[in-house]
Amino acid sequence: MKHDVIVIGGSYSGMAAALQLLRARRRVLVIDAGRRRNRMAAHSHGFLAQDGADPAQIARTAREQLMAYPTLEWREGEAVQAAGERDDFRVRLRDGSEHRARRLLLATGVSDQLPAIEGLAERWGTAVFHCPYCHGYELNQGRIGVIAVTPMSIHQAQLLPEWGTTTFLLNGAIELDHDAENDLRARGVTIEATPIARLDGHADVVLADGRRLRFAGLFTAPRNAPATPVAQGLGCALMDTPMGTQLQTADSKETTVPGVFACGDVARMPHSVSLAVGDGAWAGAQLHRSLVFPGA
Missing domain, CATH: 3.50.50.60 (FAD/NAD(P)-binding domain)
Incomplete structure (x- = not known):
């Protein structure tokens, strides 16, 4: 038929x-x-x-x-x-x-095509997201991390402070020009240049230097x-x-x-x-x- x-x-x-x-x-x-x-x-x-x-x-x-x-x-x-x-x-x-x-x-x-970070794929959709309109409210204005992948990530980091205190994790994926860095800082975004070693716990980011940053949720593009x-x-x-x-x-x-x-x-x-x-x-x-x- x-x-x-x-x-x-x-x-x-x-x-x-x-x-x-x-x-x-x-x-x-x-x-x-x-x-x-x-x-x-x-x-x-x-x-x-x-x-x-x-x-x-x-x-x-x-x-x-x-x-x-x-x-x-x-x-x-x-x-x-x-x-x-x-x-x-x-x-x-x-x-x-x-x-x-x-x-x-x-x-x-x-x-x-997710970033090749240990522990990220296992948290995709539960603690790591792509859409703040879909998942941002439920983070209850907690700490939010944005993992850079492409220049599109800059826009994501500019937007996320609407939902909580935001840290932009560059992870060696992009470089910020002067204007982008100033814009992010004016929005209260913390910029973290140290590479990510892995994700742990609910939404913890363990950096290459051993520091652990705890977040209510993570976003990436x-x-x-x-x-x-x-x-x-x-x-x-x-x-x-x-x-x-x-x-x-x-x-x-x-x-x-x-x-x-x-x-x-x-x-x-x-x-x-x-x-x-x-x-x-x-x-x-x-x-x-x-x-x-x-x-x-």
């Missing part, structure tokens, strides 16, 4: 897009590898009517609601390749099965890239952003390949659950329009 749409990625943006299409009574296949980007976090914040909720429960509830629509098919598995053209795309899963659709929607999310190579295999163009690379899309959320749309973290910045849901809803509606008005 040829579906109207295959959605690759069954997290927040993919489900939000699928909902619009299902409500238009379109045949939708969602392929989900089950690796939500925020799977390590216990609470989701900043999402209206769901503030503080378990992000896994938000996803479960959303899927349950989608399953009530009879034109939905849900497959748990990993899409490894996609090919074809507008009105005739083929998607192959790792299990060898192949599925066809008139349109594709890429909601694959991104991978986070990892580089992002599409979580899978499916889009590149289709020929979708990428674009550079201050956070890494993402898929290039038009206002309609269509990529540079006709008939292939993209939404969520893989196609917009900055990133949060609420922004992903909004982006997915818009992408789903615009994709539906491309089916109704194919010449537009």
Whole structure:
């Protein structure tokens, strides 16, 4: 059977897009590898009517609601390749099965390229974060550390004093010019140039000289890239952003390949659950329009 749409990625943006299409009574296949980007976090914040909720429960509830629509098919598995053209795309899963659709929607999310610091990956999403709007309030104005990765980290260090007393840990990753240093100090930011040896405890930073700095939480700005190579295999163009690379899309959320749309973290910045849901809803509606008005 040829579906109207295959959605690759069954997290927040993919489900939000699928909902619009299902409500238009379109045949939708969602392929989900089950690796939500925020799977390590216990609470989701900043999402209206769901503030503080378990992000896994938000996803479960959303899927349950989608399953009530009879034109939905849900497959748990990993899409490894996609090919074809507008009105005739083929998607192959790792299990060898192949599925066809008139349109594709890429909601694959991104991978986070974390700083190579001992103990950081284990604390990602629980004591080390990237979004202050998602996690800053819960630190209760405690001490905050910002671990430098790229020049984008300067902006992060400028912003974080809104949530607590901030220390900018350069860790040899960047050098501050005179203007940036003066700006940070004017905001009350402490600048720490000694390299980081490891993270310990809840959010303790052990420096190379043996000093231990205790924080309520840490922030860093990892580089992002599409979580899978499916889009590149289709020929979708990428674009550079201050956070890494993402898929290039038009206002309609269509990529540079006709008939292939993209939404969520893989196609917009900055990133949060609420922004992903909004982006997915818009992408789903615009994709539906491309089916109704194919010449537009």
